[in-house]
Amino acid sequence: MTEKITILHTNDLHSHFENWPRIRRYLLEERQRYKAAGNQVLTFDIGDAMDRAHPLTEATNGQSNVTLMNQIHYDGVTIGNNEGLGNSKEQLGHLYDHANFDVILGNLLNAPQRVQPKWALPGKVITTQAGTRVLVLGLTAPYTLTYPLLGWQPISVERMLPHLLKQFEGQYDCTILLSHLGLDVDRAIAKRFPEINVILGAHTHHLLPHGEYDQQTLLGAAGKYGQYVGTIQLELTDHQIMKASASVVQTSHLQAATSDLQEIEDYEDQGEELLDAQKVADLPVAMEKNWQGHSRLVSEGLAALEDYAGTDAAILNGGLFLRDLPAGIISQNHLHQMLPHAMHVMKVTLSGDNLWRLIQEMEKNRRFLTRFPIKGMGFRGKVFGDLNYSGIQYNDHDGTVLFRGEPLSPLRAYTVAMPDHYLFIPFFPTISIVGQNEILYGKLLRNVYGDYLAKRYPIRKKDAHG
Secondary structure, eight states, X not given: OEEEEEEXXXXXXXXXXXXXXXXXXXXXXXXXXXXXXXXXEEEEEOSOOOOTTSHHHHHHTTHHXXXXXXXXXXXXXXXXXXXXXXXXXXXXXXXXXXXXXXXXXXXXXXXXXXXXXXXXXXXXXXXXXXOOEEXXXXXXXXXXXXXXXXXXXXXXXXXXXXXXXHHTTTSOSEEEEEEESOHHHHHHHHHHOTTOOEEEEOSSOOEEEEEEEETTEEEEEEOSTTSEEEEEEEEEETTEEEEEEEEEXXXXXXXOOTTHHHHHHHHHHHHHHHHHTSEEEEESSOBOOOTTSOOHHXXXXXXXXXXXXXXXXXXXXXXGOOSOBOSEEEEHHHHHHHOOOOOOEEEEEEEHHHHHHHHHHHHHHHHHHHTOOOOBTTBOSSOOOOEEEESEEEOTTTOOEEETTEEOOTTSEEEEEEETHHHHSTTOHHHHHHOXXXXXXXXXXXXXXXXXHHHHSOOOHHHHTO
């Protein structure tokens, strides 16, 4: 008994809705075409479909993304860190309330009970028309530092994958893994777990145009931002895979419709309209950004960090601010455009000696970072920009550091507020090596900034309705 299974897969769309109309058309047409040829067709998304950098995603907490995904009727999706860490626990708990597809995720449990969340399956067995039982598993990158802050318990691949395979033992003929883990981890899984036949990859935005064979396992991946869509072809005899191949198609090469541009603009407009409706503050003067120096935006930002974290000092880089703020009433849309980053505030406590060392690291890297383009780790801007301090003074001539005008004491503990981004980039190792770091995960950086402006420059009642 022979059969053909075609797998269509997307990953790391990151709310790049400009590619969505073509992707949707391609997936729906390909599915029909392969079905007409007698193939069994399965469609999967491998996570990071949403990204709060898009106004519509921000305004709807990702619900708009699920609405669009419903147009495809995916057979299964897993989540990436943007779904998992870009939402509060409650938001993620309700993200898929109206989904017409299954979320498959085996390594993120509710803490402290360590139970499977209601909105996700640990695995799914799909039986084809020819009777082949396909086990679909989903795993996401287990961010051990940050998931617990939201009330989730991430489990490592090494611990969870053997457990899942045992759980479904005897119930499947072949296995597909939806892996939001990254290429290196996918390769390691292929070596260690020969029972996994196909790994659909994501997270590290890697593109495998013709797939990659590792032992008996076929790896597939379709890059990032919906720039590609992936296809896996499987040929089976008596429910066992005899032949497997992978390919991708470039979205920009797909046929466009005349209505596409309007649809893409509508997503943007709709999101901005929803965010514009949420008024925040009434600024007496315009505040301009300055990536290579100090600015009013940075001054207010430093004060906002100190206020929120309850510290006497703060550090902030100018490259975070992508737009100016106008005088007058500003909305969540202004804040979102200015600070689209997936970042939080962090309190770092260090001894005087270690704070001195951190400031030396910052000063050593200062000129290099001013124009350095940063990618990923929550950053959604162009360049890192100039470092700015509040409550900390550095003397360029003798390398001394003052904290609130006083010399640092080696025995005293000092607490400084800064973006959590600094923990994840490689330039300030002192933070991760000796810092007592508390990430304040309750609010995104832009909301911390907005709440501070609302307190400092409140909207008078008549303005709010004007």
